[in-house]
Amino acid sequence: MADAAITVFPVGNGDTILIKLTDDATVILDCNIRYDAHDEENDECYDVHSHLIEELKRDENDRPFVDAFTLTHADQDHCRGFQTSFHTGAPDEYELEEDEPIKILMAEIWFSRRIFSNFDDCPLCDDAKAFKKEVERRIALYQSGDSKRDLPGNRLRVIGYGESEETEGLDGITTAPGNSLNLINGSAKDDFSFFVHAPFKRGEEDSDVEQRNNSSIVLQACFKVDSVDRACLILLGGDAPWDLWRALYRKSAEADLQWDLLLSPHHCSWSFFNNTPYEDNKEPQQSSLDVLGRHREGAFVVASSKPIKDDDCNPPHYAAKQEYVKVVGEAKFFCVGENPSEETPEPLMFTMTSAGPVRDESSTPKRVSAAAAVSQTLRSPRHYG
Numbered sequence: 001m002a003d004a005a006i007t008v009f010p011v012g013n014g015d016t017i018l019i020k021l022t023d024d025a026t027v028i029l030d031c032n033i034r035y036d037a038h039d040e041e042n043d044e045c046y047d048v049h050s051h052l053i054e055e056l057k058r059d060e061n062d063r064p065f066v067d068a069f070t071l072t073h074a075d076q077d078h079c080r081g082f083q084t085s086f087h088t089g090a091p092d093e094y095e096l097e098e099d100e101p102i103k104i105l106m107a108e109i110w111f112s113r114r115i116f117s118n119f120d121d122c123p124l125c126d127d128a129k130a131f132k133k134e135v136e137r138r139i140a141l142y143q144s145g146d147s148k149r150d151l152p153g154n155r156l157r158v159i160g161y162g163e164s165e166e167t168e169g170l171d172g173i174t175t176a177p178g179n180s181l182n183l184i185n186g187s188a189k190d191d192f193s194f195f196v197h198a199p200f201k202r203g204e205e206d207s208d209v210e211q212r213n214n215s216s217i218v219l220q221a222c223f224k225v226d227s228v229d230r231a232c233l234i235l236l237g238g239d240a241p242w243d244l245w246r247a248l249y250r251k252s253a254e255a256d257l258q259w260d261l262l263l264s265p266h267h268c269s270w271s272f273f274n275n276t277p278y279e280d281n282k283e284p285q286q287s288s289l290d291v292l293g294r295h296r297e298g299a300f301v302v303a304s305s306k307p308i309k310d311d312d313c314n315p316p317h318y319a320a321k322q323e324y325v326k327v328v329g330e331a332k333f334f335c336v337g338e339n340p341s342e343e344t345p346e347p348l349m350f351t352m353t354s355a356g357p358v359r360d361e362s363s364t365p366k367r368v369s370a371a372a373a374v375s376q377t378l379r380s381p382r383h384y385g
Helices: 048-055 126-144 242-251 286-292 318-328 370-375
Strands: 005-008 017-020 026-029 064-066 068-070 108-111 155-159 192-198 218-225 228-236 259-263 295-303 333-335 348-353 356-359
Touching (some): 026 064, 048 064, 108 126, 126 155, 228 348, 242 286, 259 356, 286 318, 295 318, 295 356, 318 333
Parallel strands (some): 108 155, 228 259, 259 295, 295 333
Antiparallel strands (some): 005 017, 005 348, 017 026, 192 218, 218 228
16 A cells, blocks of 8 residues: 655646545646646756656556546636646547647546636636536536436536535535545545635635635645544645635634645745735734644645745745744745756655655656657547547
């Protein structure tokens, strides 16, 4: 039985995260996958797609698949490359064509109904529209009672609340905030679960600003290792800003916000600490510091961002990094865009142990050959169904 692990990929200011469980089940949270990373001359852009194709399991038809794909929210830096990397449409319509990257089958999709919300100042990008269209296809299957809705490639789960016209009738596959979820692609896990924190219903964020980041899915991943319950706790907050975290802190039990590894919200942005620009207010909100105070001994913070400089960028923000370092120490803070160097960043991998997550430095980085990965599976067009 393999160790459970989490891998955070270097994708600039954006998120692509792979969770692998002891039974080899996989969960991908978000994607910011650039097509030009297939260019083997492009050393600065890690080829996430080829890494995933090599890492993921294959089904009986030799199709790479992820057990659950989760979109935390619909900003472009969280769904870039969705159309080119993942199969959409019925699973029996899966096709592999020449000169095209092999696509990943999503056995199950997890989404928030807020994908249907309108944000006038920030319309959906093309990849978000493609994700929404695939969600709508699966919703229609479920609402019609079609038996195919339970097949891998058609499965669906609502994270948050389902009370909207678009998601009516999905109560049976909805997990609301305040609940734990251990059912992944039809399999109940006895050594892993997600505690769902958000999104709330619209208007419950305790926020003065209406923005897509407020709709982020926020999860605490909980791993049981060697009979040790809650051995590893990972806090994943998408781009949730400080006022959403304030609401979470007020609503949540202490144990549900504890963490051994925190993915710094919004790519190490100052927005986790304050909506007011840093130059106007250099004091972090107390609620944000309180959330950081829920860390356990030896905790890590990981920034999924480009390299962090002492400049005016936000994100990533230099002063935000310093706040995290105050909590966990310089040695426990990692920026993926600087690992091991800015010139050739590699994924950060943490293995789950009974004493907490441990950074895995023993495995060889998978800077795989994109051409080789594609040619192995695309010698000729293949059609299923």
